[in-house]
Amino acid sequence: MFKTLKNDIPASIIVFFVALPLCLGIALVSEAPPFAGLIAGIVGGVVVGSLSGSSLGVSGPAAGLAAIVAAAILKLGYENFLVAVVLAGIIQLVFGIIKAGVIGYYFPNSVIKGMLTGIGILIILKEIPHFFGYDKDPEGDWEFIQVDGENTLSEILSAVNHISPGATLVGIIALLILILWSTVLAKKSKIFQLIQGPLVAVVVGILLFNVFQGNNLLAIAPNHLVRVPVPEGIDSFLGQFSFPNFDALGNKEVYIVAFTIALVASLETLLSVEATDKIDPEKRVTPTNRELLAQGTGNIVSGLIGGLPITQVIVRSSANIQSNAKSKMSAILHGFLLLISVILIPKLLNMIPLSALAAVLFVVGYKLAKPSLFVTMWKAGRKQFLPFIVTIVLIVFKDLLWGIGVGLAIGVLIVLVKSYRNSHFLHKKESADHHHFTMRLAEEVTFFNKGAILRELESIPEHSFLELDVRGTKYLDNDIVEILEDFSYKAKARNIHIKLISEKGVVDNPDSYLAFFGVVSASGH
Known part of the structure; x- marks a missing residue:
């Protein structure tokens, strides 16, 4: 000094x-x-x-x-x-x-x-x-x-x-x-x-x-x-x-x-x-x-x-x-x-x-x-x-604390909106006889992303083929797994075929996402 x-x-x-x-x-x-x-x-x-x-x-x-x-x-x-x-x-x-x-x-x-x-x-x-x-x-x-x-x-x-x-x-x-x-x-x-x-x-x-x-x-x-x-x-x-x-x-x-x-x-x-x-x-x-x-x-x-x-x-x-x-x-x-x-x-x-x-x-x-x-x-x-x-x-x-507090709240809101939008990537490929979709989930998917993912799944039409790619996903919130469980049940009624792709392999129309992702979590993913 x-x-x-x-x-x-x-x-x-x-x-x-x-x-x-x-x-x-x-x-x-x-x-x-x-x-x-x-x-x-x-x-x-x-x-x-x-x-x-x-x-x-x-x-x-x-x-x-x-x-x-x-x-x-x-x-x-x-x-x-x-x-x-x-x-x-x-x-x-x-x-x-x-x-x-x-x-x-x-x-x-x-x-x-x-x-x-x-x-x-x-x-x-x-x-x-x-x-x-x-x-x-x-x-x-x-x-x-x-x-x-x-x-x-x-x-x-x-x-x-x-x-x-x-x-x-x-x-x-x-x-x-x-x-x-x-x-x-x-x-x-x-x-x-x-x-x-x-x-x-x-x-x-x-x-x-x-x-x-x-x-x-x-x-x-x-x-x-x-x-x-x-x-x-x-x-x-x-x-x-x-x-x-x-x-x-x-x-x-x-x-x-x-x-x-x-x-x-x-x-x-x-x-x-x-x-x-x-x-x-x-x-x-x-x-x-x-x-x-x-x-x-x-x-x-x-x-x-x-x-x-x-x-x-x-x-x-x-x-x-x-x-x-x-x-x-x-x-x-x-x-x-x-x-x-x-x-x-x-x-x-x-x-x-x-x-x-x-x-x-x-x-x-x-x-x-x-x-x-x-x-x-x-x-x-x-x-x-x-x-x-x-x-x-x-x-x-107003004053200092109000400025910082509201500024922080807006910053957090922007992060949440960004997280809502960036939870996944959905690619659509159509041919004359069927709709083919690939949904690739982000590295971390939490309950903040529920709305965006649910909206995309609900928009998939009947008689479609969906590839769900989770190879890059390191953390998947239980709320998202439950959404996938619910969608799997609806998919059968709407004749939507699901292929789940992970680091452990490929599963066609999995019966239980909860059981599957439980195994994946045990392996450290």
């Missing part, structure tokens, strides 16, 4: 600037203390980053859990809720031990690509109001229907009518710096590759905030800035920590909340792992069971000291990859930066305009949702494009 510090240190700074407002915003959306979000970010970086096998994944508080967390805090109270977070971590450890990490591999690539693209679009849409200095909705509120009662699109329309000139100017200058840095300067000298454009954009934003302070038109209001809690001393800082009330272990609601958090957090993590691995330039593969163990440990630690639940987060992971990080040292360092900054320089952090950070996230969002990807997925065919576009639409207009 230490060999790549020249890449990982600049990347960690960028991830820090992306994570800082999101930690605070997700805490606000979750009805939790702001410091709880920072704790989760620190633990996600330092603890989970150290234990994880993911080279580029970054963990912290997740927007996808915000609604669950807010409802749980309201029902249980914060100290009791922390008990549920600790228990959720223990459950995740169990998931890792029983090797449940394989679940993430069962999501189609089209859904994963749709998730990345949908999040990219959502990042851009959600940051437009902050870019123009309209910050009514907090950072980290990623659902279409927002906590302030507006939706994503109405928030953008409201922003157009409430533009803050100073914040907007900072956002425009920051965006120009980012574009110039990546398209021109980074290609001219190594110094521009070592010093990342987003860092320069944020520093310029701080300078402009101070310059604009004396100007009535361009002055940036405090609500357009990052807002980190500022402790007055050591006692004040330590007083921000909360601790779980383990007397709540007798409350069954705590266990329900714990299992819900563990399940949703694990699913979000596994999907983020899958997505992060796909956009990793070196195509490394994260050990998913180890990731669940790392996330479980992180949630135990976070819950014990007053933090929010943790997952691997695709927004931060994407920013990490796009900042040219090479190892997990970047994620670990970003956690230390969060810790050091909230202790030593909270006042400086509170000078960062949200519009400058919005410009950084615009670039992250665009790289996730490049227009060329839509063209690629369209050319891949309907079976790829349909789950892809449905996932995107539902993520943007």
Whole structure:
């Protein structure tokens, strides 16, 4: 890890600037203390980053859990809720031990690509109001229907009518710096590759905030800035920590909340792992069971000291990859930066305009949702494009879990339809005096194929000859065997002659398919 510090240190700074407002915003959306979000970010970086096998994944508080967390805090109270977070971590450890990490591999690539693209679009849409200095909705509120009662699109329309000139100017200058840095300067000298454009954009934003302070038109209001809690001393800082009330272990609601958090957090993590691995330039593969163990440990630690639940987060992971990080040292360092900054320089952090950070996230969002990807997925065919576009639409207009869930359901439905159609091959050869059919069954034929095979058999006319070829079939479901049994009975009445061809030989008009295929199964076919 230490060999790549020249890449990982600049990347960690960028991830820090992306994570800082999101930690605070997700805490606000979750009805939790702001410091709880920072704790989760620190633990996600330092603890989970150290234990994880993911080279580029970054963990912290997740927007996808915000609604669950807010409802749980309201029902249980914060100290009791922390008990549920600790228990959720223990459950995740169990998931890792029983090797449940394989679940993430069962999501189609089209859904994963749709998730990345949908999040990219959502990042851009959600940051437009902050870019123009309209910050009514907090950072980290990623659902279409927002906590302030507006939706994503109405928030953008409201922003157009409430533009803050100073914040907007900072956002425009920051965006120009980012574009110039990546398209021109980074290609001219190594110094521009070592010093990342987003860092320069944020520093310029701080300078402009101070310059604009004396100007009535361009002055940036405090609500357009990052807002980190500022402790007055050591006692004040330590007083921000909360601790779980383990007397709540007798409350069954705590266990329900714990299992819900563990399940949703694990699913979000596994999907983020899958997505992060796909956009990793070196195509490394994260050990998913180890990731669940790392996330479980992180949630135990976070819950014990007053933090929010943790997952691997695709927004931060994407920013990490796009900042040219090479190892997990970047994620670990970003956690230390969060810790050091909230202790030593909270006042400086509170000078960062949200519009400058919005410009950084615009670039992250665009790289996730490049227009060329839509063209690629369209050319891949309907079976790829349909789950892809449905996932995107539902993520943007509903939320992340709905998008992934429905996208997966459509992907499964397409597989079932394909399986229905590909169970067999039927060839028809006619002569003047009879109909000759050859039906060749696929390698695996299951109950999903019942309808297609039954339809074909019923379409065979009277006085026909049918060759049923099962030489290439390795697995034949009992449901299909029973269909063949029933058809054999009907075939006699319709004068249909059946010849069964298998690796064991040829059988004319078999009396019992169940008995025959029982012998075949015993031979390993």
